[in-house]
Amino acid sequence: MAYDYEKSIRPGKLPHIWCPGCGHGIVMKGLIRAMDTCNLDRKNTAVVSGIGCASRLPGYLDACTLHTAHGRAAAFATGVKMAKPEMNVLCVGGDGDGTAIGGNHFIHACRRNIDMTYVIMNNYIYGMTGGQFSPCTPTGHKASTTPYGNPDPIFDISKLAIGSGATFVARTTAFHATQIDKLIVEGIKHKGMAVIEVLDDCPTTYGRRNKFRSVVDMMKRLKDIAVPVQAAAKMTAEQLEGKTLTGVLYKEDKPEYCEMYQKVIERAQGAAS
Ligand code: SF4
Numbered sequence: 616m617a618y619d620y621e622k623s624i625r626p627g628k629l630p631h632i633w634c635p636g637c638g639h640g641i642v643m644k645g646l647i648r649a650m651d652t653c654n655l656d657r658k659n660t661a662v663v664s665g666i667g668c669a670s671r672l673p674g675y676l677d678a679c680t681l682h683t684a685h686g687r688a689a690a691f692a693t694g695v696k697m698a699k700p701e702m703n704v705l706c707v708g709g710d711g712d713g714t715a716i717g718g719n720h721f722i723h724a725c726r727r728n729i730d731m732t733y734v735i736m737n738n739y740i741y742g743m744t745g746g747q748f749s750p751c752t753p754t755g756h757k758a759s760t761t762p763y764g765n766p767d768p769i770f771d772i773s774k775l776a777i778g779s780g781a782t783f784v785a786r787t788t789a790f791h792a793t794q795i796d797k798l799i800v801e802g803i804k805h806k807g808m809a810v811i812e813v814l815d816d817c818p819t820t821y822g823r824r825n826k827f828r829s830v831v832d833m834m835k836r837l838k839d840i841a842v843p844v845q846a847a848a849k850m851t852a853e854q855l856e857g858k859t860l861t862g863v864l865y866k867e868d869k870p871e872y873c874e875m876y877q878k879v880i881e882r883a884q885g886a887a888s
């Protein structure tokens with residue numbers, strides 16, 4: 616039986632605005648399956664985003680959604696979780712939104728280990744605004760602002776999250792559609808900051824400039840570069856050249872921020888009484 620996605624979509628919101636071949640719809644379906652698998656009560660679930668093509672996602676969902684300012688998704692999501700710790704808090708967005716203008720908020724949400732699940736769609740570009748290079752555009756690749764090749768080194772989002780203190784970090788791709796929901800489910804169940812990086816495709820602003828002939832070519836690339844962490848353990852450095860590890864990259868149990876903050880409130884109340 617076909618999966619009933621429509622029941623999770625806010626009435627009247629479809630069709631979505633994404634270009635044909637964009638991977639964001641694949642991620643949205645994965646997120647819906649994950650929310651269903653975890654039986655998340657939509658009235659008790661906040662889905663927060665910033666600005667950009669990926670950040671349009673919450674607008675389609677039947678949940679408590681917040682479409683906020685550019686780069687500020689993690690900050691707004693932190694506010695929601697602090698004010699209502701009983702809510703499930705999910706964050707979605709792109710690489711430009713999350714790691715450039717929003718980089719500061721992203722690393723500090725990771726550092727605090729606040730209990731949210733951040734799904735970051737890394738399509739290597741600023742899609743919505745016409746294809747400017749982002750911190751995740753590969754070195755040498757073309758963007759509207761780097762027509763002769765990007766000179767910058769890239770951020771590895773998953774490594775950035777681990778280095779900043781996130782306690783659950785996983786990576787997959789838009790090609791590996793069935794892995795998306797599995798990893799988001801693990802992220803939702805994890806108590807603390809969970810980051811799921813989904814390598815994605817933007818045929819409109821990244822693919823065309825970088826000589827991908829079709830969406831299928833872009834998907835084949837995602838398929839080819841992905842190596843599950845378990846398989847990587849048996850491969851040589853040479854074999855791993857140009858590959859990207861997928862699966863659960865890091866997991867750790869550590870005190871969660873809202874719980875620690877509650878103890879501070881209790882100490883303050885004790886001191887005042
Ligand atoms: Fe997707 Fe790129 Fe189109 Fe934006 S511009 S909707 S990221 S394909």
Ligand code: MG
Binds near residue numbers: 736739741
């Ligand atoms: Mg992007």
